[in-house]
Amino acid sequence: MxxxxxxxxxxxxxxxxxxxxxxxxxxxxxxxxxxxxxxxxxxxxxxxxxxxxxxxxxxxxxxxxxxxxxxxxxxxxxxxxxxxxxIRPDPAFHEGGYLFLATSAGLPVLQDNHALQRREGADVALLDAAALQARFPWLRTGDLAAGSLGLSGEGWLxxxxxxxxxxxxxxxxxxxxxxxxxxxxxxxxxxxxxxxxxxxxxxxxxxxxxxxxxxxxxxxxxxxxxxxVQARKRSVFYVQCPERLPGCPMVIDPSGAYFRPEGPGFITGIAPPPDQDPECFDFEVQHTLFEDVLWPLLAQRVPAFEALRCVRSWAGHYDMNLxxxxxxxxxxxxxxxxxxxxxxxxxxxxxxxxxxxxxxxxxxxxxxxxxxxxxxxxxxxxxxxxxxxxxxx
Ligand SMILES: Cc1cc2nc3c(=O)[nH]c(=O)nc-3n(C[C@H](O)[C@H](O)[C@H](O)COP(=O)(O)OP(=O)(O)OC[C@H]3O[C@@H](n4cnc5c(N)ncnc54)[C@H](O)[C@@H]3O)c2cc1C
Known part of the structure; x- marks a missing residue:
C-alpha cells in the first residue's frame, strides 16, 4: 500500500x-x-x-x-x-565575483550598499574609474564613477x-x-x-x-x-566573442544589463522595460530585446562585444513578488x-x-x-x- x-x-x-x-x-x-x-x-x-x-x-x-x-x-x-x-556531488562553484558599476548618479546608493555589505562581512572592494580601467582594460569606464567588486564568495555554479x-x-x-x-x-x-x-x-x-x-x-x-506573486519572463542569451576578457566577473551595468563568462563565451540578459513586462507563462525568447536594447548596451560597455555572436538563448520566469x-x-x-x-x-x-x-x-x-x-x-x-x-x- x-x-x-x-x-x-x-x-x-x-x-x-x-x-x-x-x-x-x-x-x-x-x-x-x-x-x-x-x-x-x-x-x-x-x-x-x-x-x-x-x-x-x-x-x-x-x-x-x-x-x-x-x-x-x-x-x-x-x-x-x-x-x-x-559519490560527492559537484555544484561547479566558481568564485568569479560580481562587479556592480555605477555612474555618479548611482554612486551614493553603491556606497551605502557597500558600507552595509562590509558591516555584514562581505568581501567586497570599491574601485574608482581608474582602478576599474587598470583591472579590467577591456571595460569602457568613461561614464563610470565607481564599481563594487566581490573579491571572494560570489560567483556562479x-x-x-x-x-x-x-x-x-x-x-x-x-x-x-x-x-x-x-x-x-x-x-x-x-x-x-x-x-x-x-x-x-x-x-x-x-x-x-x-x-x-x-x-x-x-x-x-x-x-x-x-x-x-506573478510570473515575469526573463530571457538569457549565450554569446561568443572573438576577444577574451581576462578576469571577467559577473558584471552588472548601470543600465541593468548583466554578463558573465560561461564556458568559452558569456551569458547575458536584461529585464524588459516595466511597461513591457506583463505576467507571462510562455517560453518565447525576447529576441528584439537582445537586438534593440541589450546588444547596444553591451557594445557600449565592452567594445569587444561589438563583434559578439548570439549562439543560443532561452527564457524562464521569475516568481516576482509585486x-x-x-x-x-x-x-x-x-x-x-x-x-x-x-x-x-x-x-x-x-x-x-x-x-x-x-x-x-x-x-x-x-x-x-x-x-x-x-x-x-x-x-x-x-x-x-x-x-x-x-x-x-
Ligand atoms: C532567467 C533567470 C535567471 C535567474 N538567475 C538567478 C541567479 O543568477 N541567481 C539566483 O539566485 N536566482 C536566479 N534566478 C531565480 C531562481 O532561479 C529562482 O528564484 C529559484 O530557482 C526558485 O526556485 P523554486 O524551487 O522556488 O522554483 P522553481 O525552480 O520554479 O520550481 C518550482 C517547482 O514547483 C513545481 N510546481 C508548480 N506547481 C506545482 C504544484 N501545484 N504542485 C507541485 N509542484 C508544483 C514545478 O514543477 C517546479 O519544478 C533566475 C531565474 C530566471 C528565470
Missing part, C-alpha cells in the same frame, strides 16, 4: 522544495516523514534549471546578504556534506547540479518524491489537513510547504490565500501549518540553502534558530511595510 500520510508535504521539488526536504531530513530534532510533490522530474521548465545560476553578497538588505553568505558557505562544503554512498545534489541527499535521508501535482488542498478551519494530487490520490499531512515557484499563487489560492521583490517566507497568519517560500524575484537559487534551513527550523522548532528571517514574513505584506531590495537584477 502506498503511504498516504506524511508529516510534511512539500509542493514543488526544484531547488527550494529540495532544500527544505534536505534540511528537514537532516535535522536531528525531526523524526517525521516528508513527501515532495514534483510534477516534472525533468525540471525543464522550472526557474531553477533556467536561471543564470549566480550568487552574490551585494544586496541592500541584511537578510539577503546573510542568506547569500550562508549560500556560499553551503556551496563550499556541498560535495562532502551531500555525498551519498561515497551549476544550478541543476545543486538541485540534484539536494534531491539525492534528501531521498537518501528518507524523503519521498512523487511525480504528481498538488491540485487541491483540504482545510479544516485554520489547518491544512491534506492535499489532493492530480491522479486523485489524497495525502494527509501535518504541514504543507508551498515551494511551487511561479505555480505558488495558484497553489495559495487553493487554500484561499492571495499571494502577490510588493517588494523579496521572498515571502513562513506561515500566513490565517493558517497554522501552511508554510510559504515564494516571490524570490530572481534571487532564489542562491537563497535556497538558507531558506531551506530556515523553514526546517520553523517547522521542527517553531522558530528561526540561525538567521532571523522574521522580517521577510507575511506580516510586512499584509501590513504594507515592504522590505525594499535595491539591488534586483
Amino acid at each position: 502506498p503511504q498516504t500520510q506524511f508529516d510534511v508535504v512539500i509542493a514543488g521539488g526544484a531547488v527550494v522544495g529540495s532544500a527544505v526536504a534536505y534540511f528537514l531530513t537532516a535535522d536531528a530534532g525531526f523524526k517525521g516523514s516528508v513527501a515532495v510533490i514534483e510534477p516534472d522530474p525533468t525540471y525543464q521548465h522550472c526557474a531553477t534549471a533556467l536561471s543564470a545560476a549566480s550568487i552574490r553578497h551585494q544586496f541592500s538588505t541584511e537578510e539577503n546578504i546573510r542568506m547569500s553568505r550562508f549560500g556560499t558557505e553551503f556551496l563550499r562544503t556541498f560535495a562532502d556534506a551531500l555525498a551519498v554512498d561515497g 551549476d544550478a541543476y547540479g545543486l538541485l540534484q545534489g539536494l534531491r539525492r541527499k534528501a531521498v537518501a535521508q528518507g524523503a519521498v518524491y512523487l511525480p504528481q501535482r498538488v491540485a487541491g488542498i483540504d482545510r479544516v478551519s485554520a489547518r491544512v489537513t491534506g492535499v489532493r494530487l492530480d491522479d486523485g490520490q489524497v495525502l494527509a499531512c501535518g504541514a504543507l510547504v508551498n515551494a511551487a515557484g511561479v505555480g505558488a499563487p495558484a497553489l495559495a489560492r487553493l487554500a484561499g490565500i492571495d499571494l502577490p 510588493v517588494d521583490q523579496n521572498v515571502i517566507l513562513g506561515l500566513h497568519p490565517s493558517l497554522d501549518n501552511l508554510y510559504f517560500a515564494n516571490g524570490f524575484s530572481g534571487h532564489g537559487l542562491q537563497q535556497a540553502p538558507a531558506v531551506g534551513r530556515a523553514l526546517a527550523e520553523l517547522i521542527v522548532h517553531g522558530e528561526y534558530r540561525t538567521l532571523d528571517l522574521a522580517r521577510l514574513g507575511w506580516r510586512r505584506i499584509l501590513e504594507g511595510r515592504p522590505v525594499i531590495e535595491k539591488n534586483v537584477v
Whole structure:
C-alpha cells in the first residue's frame, strides 16, 4: 500500500522544495516523514534549471546578504556534506565575483550598499574609474564613477547540479518524491489537513510547504490565500566573442544589463522595460530585446562585444513578488501549518540553502534558530511595510 500520510508535504521539488526536504531530513530534532510533490522530474521548465545560476553578497538588505553568505558557505562544503554512498556531488562553484558599476548618479546608493555589505562581512572592494580601467582594460569606464567588486564568495555554479545534489541527499535521508501535482488542498478551519494530487490520490499531512515557484499563487489560492506573486519572463542569451576578457566577473551595468563568462563565451540578459513586462507563462525568447536594447548596451560597455555572436538563448520566469521583490517566507497568519517560500524575484537559487534551513527550523522548532528571517514574513505584506531590495537584477 502506498503511504498516504506524511508529516510534511512539500509542493514543488526544484531547488527550494529540495532544500527544505534536505534540511528537514537532516535535522536531528525531526523524526517525521516528508513527501515532495514534483510534477516534472525533468525540471525543464522550472526557474531553477533556467536561471543564470549566480550568487552574490551585494544586496541592500541584511537578510539577503546573510542568506547569500550562508549560500556560499553551503556551496563550499556541498560535495562532502551531500555525498551519498561515497559519490560527492559537484555544484561547479566558481568564485568569479560580481562587479556592480555605477555612474555618479548611482554612486551614493553603491556606497551605502557597500558600507552595509562590509558591516555584514562581505568581501567586497570599491574601485574608482581608474582602478576599474587598470583591472579590467577591456571595460569602457568613461561614464563610470565607481564599481563594487566581490573579491571572494560570489560567483556562479551549476544550478541543476545543486538541485540534484539536494534531491539525492534528501531521498537518501528518507524523503519521498512523487511525480504528481498538488491540485487541491483540504482545510479544516485554520489547518491544512491534506492535499489532493492530480491522479486523485489524497495525502494527509501535518504541514504543507508551498515551494511551487511561479505555480505558488495558484497553489495559495487553493487554500484561499492571495499571494502577490506573478510570473515575469526573463530571457538569457549565450554569446561568443572573438576577444577574451581576462578576469571577467559577473558584471552588472548601470543600465541593468548583466554578463558573465560561461564556458568559452558569456551569458547575458536584461529585464524588459516595466511597461513591457506583463505576467507571462510562455517560453518565447525576447529576441528584439537582445537586438534593440541589450546588444547596444553591451557594445557600449565592452567594445569587444561589438563583434559578439548570439549562439543560443532561452527564457524562464521569475516568481516576482509585486510588493517588494523579496521572498515571502513562513506561515500566513490565517493558517497554522501552511508554510510559504515564494516571490524570490530572481534571487532564489542562491537563497535556497538558507531558506531551506530556515523553514526546517520553523517547522521542527517553531522558530528561526540561525538567521532571523522574521522580517521577510507575511506580516510586512499584509501590513504594507515592504522590505525594499535595491539591488534586483
Ligand atoms: C532567467 C533567470 C535567471 C535567474 N538567475 C538567478 C541567479 O543568477 N541567481 C539566483 O539566485 N536566482 C536566479 N534566478 C531565480 C531562481 O532561479 C529562482 O528564484 C529559484 O530557482 C526558485 O526556485 P523554486 O524551487 O522556488 O522554483 P522553481 O525552480 O520554479 O520550481 C518550482 C517547482 O514547483 C513545481 N510546481 C508548480 N506547481 C506545482 C504544484 N501545484 N504542485 C507541485 N509542484 C508544483 C514545478 O514543477 C517546479 O519544478 C533566475 C531565474 C530566471 C528565470
